[in-house]
Amino acid sequence: MQTVKMVVTGPFNAGKTEFIRSVSEIDVVSTERKISTESERVKETTTVAMDFGRITVDEDLVLYLFGTPGQKRFDFMWEILSEGMLGFVVMVDSTRPETFREARSILETFRAYAPTPYVVAANKQDREDAWEIDDMRIALRLDPKIKLLPCVATEKEMVKNVLLELLYSILADMESKGGG
Amino acid sequence: MALKGNLRDYTVTHLFRLINLAQKTGTLIVDGPNEKVLVSFREGKLAYAQAGQEDNSLVTILYQAKKLTAPQYRALKERAGNMSDKELGLLLVNANYINQQDILVSLQNHFVAIVNRLFTWVEGFFRFESDLLPPDDKITVRVSLENIIIEGARQLRELEQLQDEIPNLDIALKFADRPGANIRNFNLSVEEWQVVRYINPKNTIRQIARATKMSDLQIRKIVYALLQAGLVELVRAEGAPRPAPPPQVASRIPVTQPNPEEQKSLINRLINRIRSL
Known part of the structure; x- marks a missing residue:
């Protein structure tokens, strides 16, 4: 049995757990705990170690999706989770510009852990106060070559699209390196 | 969709950078603790600015810029009260009171001064309205944002x-x-x-x-x-080494690394599976 993994990362409350929950065939193995810090109490619970979802491809291949903890004090988990990943998704809350800088910093950290392909998902694009994709690209200082994709983490089709775009990027990366 | 937030989280410098790079047209409205400022842009260039309820009429701006004397200012206020800024500007140029360049430079300096005030704000809600443009009767300018941003960034x-x-x-x-x-x-x-x-x-x-x-x-x-x-x-600096991979850490979930020949077929299998979800 072959196992491969992709990592879903991003700032606190960006929607990583929901993203994995939308496509995982198992109930997401979650390590959510009640939030202790008053300033971060925009939701009741947060992921403290990782979220873990699974998609069985066939009898020989399984894809694991790992969601990283969003709170900075659990960032020691990031390196462990990034090991051996095929690629990663950076989730950004389109309605919270105050998290853009942190998203950028997380992106840079993961790029340093492993130079694998990645895409950025602009989550909560269904909200009225969501920033436009083009504005987010400038705010996040993303290279035009990096895919910035609209997303609503609770909508399966949009989550599938993000994962597919990441896989297309991985494929393109392999072809450019002459692999396969 | 919105371009809005709080200056505490997204500074004026960042906002101007975004407006400049995206070449936006519209009006940025900033509600500060003590006043409200409106700054209008055309294709990423400063076009107009208005601070609170301040008198933004051309005659007042020219007087403040010392392009009109006090008696001229009073006379124009009395006699040209109903004229639009564009009409008044034309009248002043045709009457050789002032030339067009003086008007534009005075307006430009006035608008830039309002914008520079914004750079000192650390708090305030902002929103960008693409449909809101300066009033038709107002004279607009066209100032590149780069120098304004550099000046603002120097204050950090x-x-x-x-x-x-x-x-x-x-x-x-x-x-x-x-x-x-x-x-x-x-x-x-x-x-x-x-x-x-x-x-x-x-x-x-x-x-x-x-x-x-x-x-x-x-x-x-x-x-x-x-x-x-x-x-x-x-x-990344040319010739700089790429970051070293992290030290091997025992992963709780075993992950297989397929060889390069298998990878493409593996990715295609993943693509097909996710499409079918």
């Missing part, structure tokens, strides 16, 4: 903020590939020009600081201003 003094913006000095700079952004049009200080001379993907920021005998704080301030103005971009 906090080392902590600068370290957040430029955490790594072992990275290089290159000139941004932007049509119309000509370095010669920027009002740079001597120190900024010194740095500009060394901009090259081969030189790290740290090396430039050494060559120009600048402290970390000084070089960060200058690089921050150039970055915000969209003049330069951060790039």
Whole structure:
């Protein structure tokens, strides 16, 4: 049995757990705990170690999706989770510009852990106060070559699209390196 | 969809950078603690600004700019009270009171002064309205934002903020590939020009600081201003080693690394599976 993994990362409350929950065939193995810090109490619970979802491809291949903890004090988990990943998704809350800088910093950290392909998902694009994709690209200082994709983490089709775009990027990366 | 937030989280410098790079047209409305400022843009250039309920009439702006005497100001206020700024401007030019250039420069200075005030604000809700343009009867200008951004960025003094913006000095700079952004049009200080001379993907920021005998704080301030103005971009220094992979850590979930020949077929299988979900 072959196992491969992709990592879903991003700032606190960006929607990583929901993203994995939308496509995982198992109930997401979650390590959510009640939030202790008053300033971060925009939701009741947060992921403290990782979220873990699974998609069985066939009898020989399984894809694991790992969601990283969003709170900075659990960032020691990031390196462990990034090991051996095929690629990663950076989730950004389109309605919270105050998290853009942190998203950028997380992106840079993961790029340093492993130079694998990645895409950025602009989550909560269904909200009225969501920033436009083009504005987010400038705010996040993303290279035009990096895919910035609209997303609503609770909508399966949009989550599938993000994962597919990441896989297309991985494929393109392999072809450019002459692999396969 | 919205371009809105709080200056506490997204500063005026960042906003102007975005408006400049995205070449936006519309009006930025900022509700500060004590007043409300409206700044209008056309294709990423400053067009108009209004602070609170301040008198923004052309006659007052020209008087404040010392282009009109007090008696002229009073007379025009009395007799031309119902005229629009455009009509009044035309009248003044035709009557040889003032030339068109004086009017434009006075308006430009007035609008830039309002914008510069904004750079001192650390708190305030902002929103950008694409449909809101300056009133038709007002004279608008066309001022590039780069110099305004550089001036605003010079006001950032906090080392902590600068370290957040430029955490790594072992990275290089290159000139941004932007049509119309000509370095010669920027009002740079001597120190900024010194740095500009060394901009090259081969030189790290740290090396430039050494060559120009600048402290970390000084070089960060200058690089921050150039970055915000969209003049330069951060790039990995040519010849710099790629970051080392992390040390091997025992993973709780065993992950198989397929060989390169199998990888493409593996990715295609994943693609097919996710499509079918």
